[in-house]
Amino acid sequence: MADPAKIVALMTLMNMERLAQGLVAQNVRAWAADSGDEDLVDGIIATFDSGEVLRRFIPVYAEVLDDATIDGLLDFFMTPAGRRFIAAQDALLPRFTEIAHAYTLELAERATPGSNS
DSSP: OOOHHHHHHHHHHTTHHHHHHHHHHHHHHHHHHHHOOTHHHHHHHHTOOHHHHHHHHHHHHHHHOOHHHHHHHHHHHTSHHHHHHHHHHHHHHHHHHHHHHHHHHHHHHHHSTTOOO
16 A cells, blocks of 8 residues: 555645546536536535545555555656646646537437437
8 A cells, every 4th residue: 555645745746636626616516507506516615625635535546556656656747747747737637528528418419319310
């Protein structure tokens, strides 16, 4: 099992706090749309604690990655190429989200009886 301190260092380098915020916001919006309770969105977002989400990520990393792998990732993310890769995530993730959303809509259309797809 990987060292939690190394996992925290890795998540810090990877800007996982920003990813956690995005994941929670996306899930809150989806939940609000499904439940029809838009009023709770602001309250949920106001109580969001990215540190708590990241603490919940630690056991997942520890289960999947060993110390040697984390050491290699830390080394890579401290290189110029690794830093550029991390910086590119801000541009890539929204685009990937748009692609996944569009694809989901296509699947929904195909699955809808009477659609022309």
